[in-house]
Amino acid sequence: MIHISELHASVGEKEILKGISLEIAAGEIHAIMGPNGSGKSTLAQVLAGHPGYEVTAGTVTYNGQDLLAMDPEERAQAGVFLAFQYPVEIPGVSNAYFLRSAYNEIRKARGEAEADPLEFLDIVSERLKLVDLDEAMLNRSVNAGFSGGEKKRNEILQLAVLDPRFAILDETDSGLDIDALRIVADGVNRLRRKDNAFLVVTHYQRLLNYIVPDRVHVLVDGRIARSGGKELALELEERGYDWVTAEPVAGV
Amino acid sequence: MGTAYAQQFAAQRPEGPAWLTAIRERAIARFREVGYPTTRNEEWHFTSPAPIAEADFVPMRAATGTLSVEDLGPLLFGEPDWPRLVFVNGRFAPSLSRVDARDGVKAMSLAVALREEPSLLEYHLTRRADIVDPAQVFTAINTALMQDGAVVQVGRGIDAATPIHLLFLSDAAAEDGVCHPRILLVAEPGSRATVIEQHAGAGGERYFTNVVTEAWIGEGATLHHLRLQRESARAFHVGTTAVHQEQDSHFVSFSFATGAALSRINIHTGLHGRGGGATLNGLYMLDGEQHCDHQTRIVHAQPDCYSREVYKGILDGASHGVFNGKVYVHPEAQKTDGKQTNNTLLLSERARIDTKPQLEIFADDVKCTHGATVGRIDETALFYMKSRGIPDREARKLLTYAFAAEVLETIPVDALRDGLERLTLERFTGTPPRA
Numbered sequence: 001m002i003h004i005s006e007l008h009a010s011v012g013e014k015e016i017l018k019g020i021s022l023e024i025a026a027g028e029i030h031a032i033m034g035p036n037g038s039g040k041s042t043l044a045q046v047l048a049g050h051p052g053y054e055v056t057a058g059t060v061t062y063n064g065q066d067l068l069a070m071d072p073e074e075r076a077q078a079g080v081f082l083a084f085q086y087p088v089e090i091p092g093v094s095n096a097y098f099l100r101s102a103y104n105e106i107r108k109a110r111g112e113a114e115a116d117p118l119e120f121l122d123i124v125s126e127r128l129k130l131v132d133l134d135e136a137m138l139n140r141s142v143n144a145g146f147s148g149g150e151k152k153r154n155e156i157l158q159l160a161v162l163d164p165r166f167a168i169l170d171e172t173d174s175g176l177d178i179d180a181l182r183i184v185a186d187g188v189n190r191l192r193r194k195d196n197a198f199l200v201v202t203h204y205q206r207l208l209n210y211i212v213p214d215r216v217h218v219l220v221d222g223r224i225a226r227s228g229g230k231e232l233a234l235e236l237e238e239r240g241y242d243w244v245t246a247e248p249v250a251g252v
Numbered sequence: 253m254g255t256a257y258a259q260q261f262a263a264q265r266p267e268g269p270a271w272l273t274a275i276r277e278r279a280i281a282r283f284r285e286v287g288y289p290t291t292r293n294e295e296w297h298f299t300s301p302a303p304i305a306e307a308d309f310v311p312m313r314a315a316t317g318t319l320s321v322e323d324l325g326p327l328l329f330g331e332p333d334w335p336r337l338v339f340v341n342g343r344f345a346p347s348l349s350r351v352d353a354r355d356g357v358k359a360m361s362l363a364v365a366l367r368e369e370p371s372l373l374e375y376h377l378t379r380r381a382d383i384v385d386p387a388q389v390f391t392a393i394n395t396a397l398m399q400d401g402a403v404v405q406v407g408r409g410i411d412a413a414t415p416i417h418l419l420f421l422s423d424a425a426a427e428d429g430v431c432h433p434r435i436l437l438v439a440e441p442g443s444r445a446t447v448i449e450q451h452a453g454a455g456g457e458r459y460f461t462n463v464v465t466e467a468w469i470g471e472g473a474t475l476h477h478l479r480l481q482r483e484s485a486r487a488f489h490v491g492t493t494a495v496h497q498e499q500d501s502h503f504v505s506f507s508f509a510t511g512a513a514l515s516r517i518n519i520h521t522g523l524h525g526r527g528g529g530a531t532l533n534g535l536y537m538l539d540g541e542q543h544c545d546h547q548t549r550i551v552h553a554q555p556d557c558y559s560r561e562v563y564k565g566i567l568d569g570a571s572h573g574v575f576n577g578k579v580y581v582h583p584e585a586q587k588t589d590g591k592q593t594n595n596t597l598l599l600s601e602r603a604r605i606d607t608k609p610q611l612e613i614f615a616d617d618v619k620c621t622h623g624a625t626v627g628r629i630d631e632t633a634l635f636y637m638k639s640r641g642i643p644d645r646e647a648r649k650l651l652t653y654a655f656a657a658e659v660l661e662t663i664p665v666d667a668l669r670d671g672l673e674r675l676t677l678e679r680f681t682g683t684p685p686r687a
């Protein structure tokens with residue numbers, strides 16, 4: 001599905017990603033852990049096409065396409081989705097309109113018919129249940145005045161509606177209470193299929209009890225310092241990150 | 253310069269009562285004395301009236317007479333049976349108007365009012381708008397030369413449920429013409445009313461609208477005034493609204509300006525009784541070489557009044573916006589609560605805004621704040637939308653609309669708010685983002 005090879009990215013003079021290689025196959029869930037400031041969100045943003053980061057070396061191939069050559073909207077239309085660590089507030093644009101525009105753009109790109117407001121309401125209502133959000137939030141401005149947890153659940157709602165092939169979840173579990181965490185995890189598990197893949201960024205092993213990853217990678221200072229199975233998350237929980245940096249292993 | 257108006261005045265021998273003739277003579281004399289302001293006048297610092305002063309406008313010719321009620325469709329709001337007074341090229345057009353007598357509300361043309369309501373006019377007309385201040389010389393010109401316009405009186409305690417629409421149109425015959433419409437709005441004590449004042453051009457004509465609106469809001473009354481400047485792209489527009497507010501009265505004004513090559517809109521209100529308030533909001537959207545200048549002035553003359561002001565501008569091309577918000581707080585106006593904001597969204601490198609708050613506070617126990625922001629499209633929001641598959645162009649339009657929507661949302665009458673949202677939307681997107 002996605003093949004990241006020797007990816008370097010910087011902001012201005014500062015190099016943040018220092019050679020990341022990672023391959024995720026369809027049907028897989030990979031987790032990324034690592035200390036604050038190690039570059040997890042940067043990797044997520046670079047994959048989504050944020051213009052603020054300059055890719056200085058490396059390649060990303062997504063379903064055979066050169067992902068880095070695509071505009072952010074083209075990536076989304078091709079099935080890439082990023083659940084933001086800090087979802088953005090857009091006062092004045094209703095959630096319903098925003099979601100329907102995105103949904104229809106993606107449908108158009110796939111050569112499918114666009115949904116009118118009524119058809120779309122059906123689709124959304126069903127997905128709202130998945131994340132336990134009230135229909136009233138559709139008429140509110142995108143994320144404006146949402147609580148932290150509502151913002152995160154709204155990201156998962158968008159994920160559920162847009163039905164991406166490759167979804168990156170950047171700390172979607174941070175700031176969620178136990179119930180909300182379970183709702184988010186259940187949502188992801190239900191969306192999980194043979195033909196899609198997830199990259200889940202998290203600080204907490206707890207999430208990985210609900211969303212069981214195929215691989216866990218530890219990002220330290222812009223590099224993957226270690227990769228392993230789901231047990232690695234438990235080990236990190238117990239021992240912290242120091243031992244990882246001490247004995248780096250090339251990540252795959 | 254300006255001699256054309258003096259000659260016109262001499263030739264016109266305007267009709268009307270003696271008191272009005274005397275004021276007209278004072279007004280034209282004042283204009284002869286002070287002439288047009290230059291950019292050295294503080295209130296005209298960012299707007300030169302030279303393009304208006306140097307143009308040779310002739311009195312606007314009568315309409316070609318081909319306008320029908322159907323043509324008004326796109327300019328109307330709400331229900332077709334809402335009352336309206338329509339003026340074409342400055343002249344009252346009875347066949348396009350609907351003035352059924354609604355209980356307690358009188359709406360008529362100025363010419364009719366001068367005949368039928370002489371005491372009302374003598375009490376209010378020309379009493380609110382300043383003709384002495386050299387910065388207000390266009391008001392003096394209007395006062396000297398006004399011929400037609402509208403008078404609306406809302407009776408004591410009357411709640412006028414439907415908005416009254418005053419629609420000033422210009423058609424092809426307006427080319428090179430000038431007109432001086434005069435509007436008088438009187439909200440008697442305890443009344444409530446909404447008045448729409450709309451100025452619209454038919455297409456590409458070059459003409460000059462010089463309009464003055466005076467309003468008196470009695471004790472406990474509320475007047476909503478929605479002002480739309482949608483003149484032709486080559487037109488000039490100077491509009492002054494002068495309001496007098498009594499105790500516990502509310503003036504709620506919205507100025508929507510998208511038209512004209514050069515426009516200057518003055519909105520002045522004076523809070524002359526305790527406990528009242530003024531809400532002055534506005535939205536201007538300019539493109540190309542358009543220039544639009546809003547000068548608002550709120551005079552807090554008495555204690556315990558509030559004022560709220562939110563103006564937003566969306567500037568594209570090489571357009572130039574000006575906003576100057578004056579707030580005077582007299583020494584006796586304790587407990588004044590004032591808040592003013594002006595936010596500008598610049599869509600191009602060449603667009604320009606000059607924004608200036610001007611607070612002159614002579615009382616000590618007051619709360620007055622102001623803030624201005626000038627920004628561009630929020631890149632974070634733009635990326636967020638694109639990351640969901642919305643193309644750059646669409647995302648920009650939507651964010652631009654959203655910027656405007658925040659102030660449009662303050663319009664309390666549903667049909668008017670929806671109407672202006674639709675107009676704004678047509679400018680930036682194709683479909684309504686709230687559906």
Ligand SMILES: Nc1ncnc2c1ncn2[C@@H]1O[C@H](COP(=O)(O)OP(=O)(O)OP(=O)(O)O)[C@@H](O)[C@H]1O
Pocket residue numbers: 011014016034035036037038039040041042043052085
């Ligand atoms: N736009 C930027 N400008 C300057 N520095 C940046 C920018 N974006 C990221 N950085 C820096 O790059 C480093 C990595 O940041 P990033 O947000 O990717 O970390 P993270 O691993 O997601 O951290 P956290 O666990 O706290 O979310 C940090 O030192 C951060 O300050």
Ligand SMILES: [Mg+2]
Pocket residue numbers: 040041042085170171
């Ligand atoms: Mg992060």
